[in-house]
Amino acid sequence: MTTLDAGIGRRRPQAAGRTRAAMPQAHPDEVADTLSARGGVSRAVVLLQTTASLLWLPQAALLALAVGGIAAGSDASAAWLPALGILVLGVARAMMDGAGNRLAFRQARSRLSALRKEAVAALAKTSPLDATRPSSGLAASTLAEQAEAIVPYVARFRPARFKAMVVPLAILACVLAFSWAAALVLLIAAPLIPIFMALVGWRAKQASKEQLAEMGSMNAFLMDRLRGLTTIRSFGAVDRTATQLRASAEDLRGRTMAVLRIAFLSSAVLELFAALGVAMVAVYVGFHLLGELNFGAWGSRLSLAEGLFILLLAPSFFEPLRDLSAVWHDRASGEAAFDALKKLAASGRKTVAASAAKGSRIGARGALSLSVEGLVFRHTEEAAPVFNDFDLEVEPGERVALVAPSGEGKSTLLALIAGLIVPENGTIRIGGVAMDRANVPDLRASIAWIGQDPHIFPGTIKSNVTLGRPDVDQARVSAALEVVSLSELAARRGPAMIGEGGFGLSGGEALRLALARAAATPQAGLVLADEPTAHLDRETAHEVTESLLRISRGKTLIVATHDPLLAARMDRVITLKAPETAGDGS
Secondary structure, eight states: OBTOOGGGGGOOOOSTTOOSOOSOBOOHHHHHHHTOOTTOSOHHHHHHHHHHHHTHHHHHHHHHHHHHHHHTTOOGGGGHHHHHHHHHHHHHHHHHHHHHHHHHHHHHHHHHHHHHHHHHHHHHTBOTTOTTOOOHHHHHIIIIIGGGGHHHIIIIIHHHHHHHHHHHHHHHHHHHTTBHHHHHHHHHHHHHHHHHHHHHHHHHHHHHHHHHHHHHHHHHHHHHHHHTHHHHHHTTOHHHHHHHHHHHHHHHHHHHHHHHHHHHHHHHHHHHHHHHHHHHHHHHHHHHHTTSOOOSBSSSOOOHHHHHHHHHHHHHHHHHHHHHHHHHHHHHHHHHHHHHHHHHHHOSBBOOOOOSSOOOOOOSOSOOOEEEEEEEEOSSSSSOOSEEEEEEEEOTTOEEEEEOOTTSSHHHHHHHHTTSSOOSEEEEEETTEEOSTTTHHHHHTTEEEEOSSOOOOSBOHHHHHHTTOTTOOHHHHHHHHHHTTOHHHHHHHTTOOBOTTSTTSOHHHHHHHHHHHHHTOTTOOEEEEESTTTTOOHHHHHHHHHHHHHHTTTSEEEEEOSOHHHHHTSSEEEEOOOTTTOOSOO
16 A cells, blocks of 8 residues: 555554454464474485484494404404595595585575565564554564574474484394393383473473563563653653563573573483483493303304494484484474464454455546445454444545544544455445455555554655655655645755654654655545644644645545544545444445
8 A cells, every 4th residue: 555654553443352353364274384384304404414323333333343353363454444434434424414404504594584474474464453463572573583493493303303213223223133131221211311301391392482472572561662762751760661671681581591491401311311321331241241241142242343333332322312302492492483473473353465366457547436335343253343334435536534532433444445454344445446355456556544643764755755666756756745845844854864753853744744655656546544633733733734635636535533623624524423323424
């Protein structure tokens, strides 16, 4: 939509209890399908890293054979061939492992970028009038900080899990071929590790969720207080705000330390059982070679090479489990980040989304008619309807004022007309074309929106008029500024920058700058203005009214207002009534 002011995002339904969209909204299963990246990296990455780990088996065998041969009295030159094999296998193992890690990281980073894009797209489709829409601080924290936990989870967890299932079994089979006693020791020690890891992991996931939620809440709190810093200073609430921020930071510190304690506990459990398992195997092999334990081998005593082979494999038996334990905390943090992204994308009721199908095209540009038929809308399923079978007809070029007490649906009606929120029932036609998914791109290009709290971006006056639109050239900008009486201000400021939120401009100047955005789009045949003179003094309100009337010449104008002077300048005044008594609204 042309000149859709970001300021509308700060407007919320005023009726009590209107906090959840009735229809339609993103189904949780659909969002889960869209954001289901738990499959992780490709199979090639998993096979590369698993094969690299399995190459240690022939390396250990060659090393054991070489040492055993030397101990048996063989010439040291006989160890050159096993040493060359160990070197070749080591180089191949390092190359495969490095290639697998690099490929896994690139795939994980690509997956995260896609997830962020999908989450941002879903968030952008959320209606700015939705009360459940997350704050900008929470959204920024989720997308920028929390989402980063997905990379180590996607890149490392699936390969580590697959290696933990394959490599220990392969090592166990090799050990079992020489000694059933050593294999039994490994078989008893191994299951204890994943059991305790699972118990610790459940708590780790919950702790990670709590920590990420507290981080998002703290960011949202901080951004909200920074925006209202002037007000906080005016009311002398700086110390109180600092105390609240300090308490929030202390809570976050406590939750972060809880996550770290659980992570260290997981590592301690793994190292304990791994050390015990390796020690028991070493004790058995040592006493067996000394002749103190004459059981456990298949019919004969283990040779030095066989015993050394088992000892070399014993630590490697627990290595995949050690790697899995290292990424277990990544898994907890990654799944918490996934859930946060899903919640961010699923929250809120959506705007009228555009479809790929081509709809009807609006004919000649100019003033557009508006037809509302059988409109039904409520903010929640439990709430009373704001509009119930509401009808409205506006002729092309007509200027209409919507008047009603606060919270009775003026802004909501404008949002419904603009497609910023989907009605429960009814049809809205602009220029004879229905506002639906097929037609919404063309219709929004024909609408100019002017909010009572327009967002001014940091930049020059010109950049705030063009908003990056390539068809708005310097001549059109100059003409638009002239229409809203901002030419002198623009000439005086020149290329000087405007601060975020219009810092450096008065309220009236900021509002007229928003009017200039609408004036710079001559293809807009319908102008929607939401309380354009609210909170302005009489003289500034008069200037804004005159500018609004000038830019709406030859166009259809619908304005929601409490201002009787502005309403008196319109062709028709419509008083919105309660749904039980409202007729066609005329």
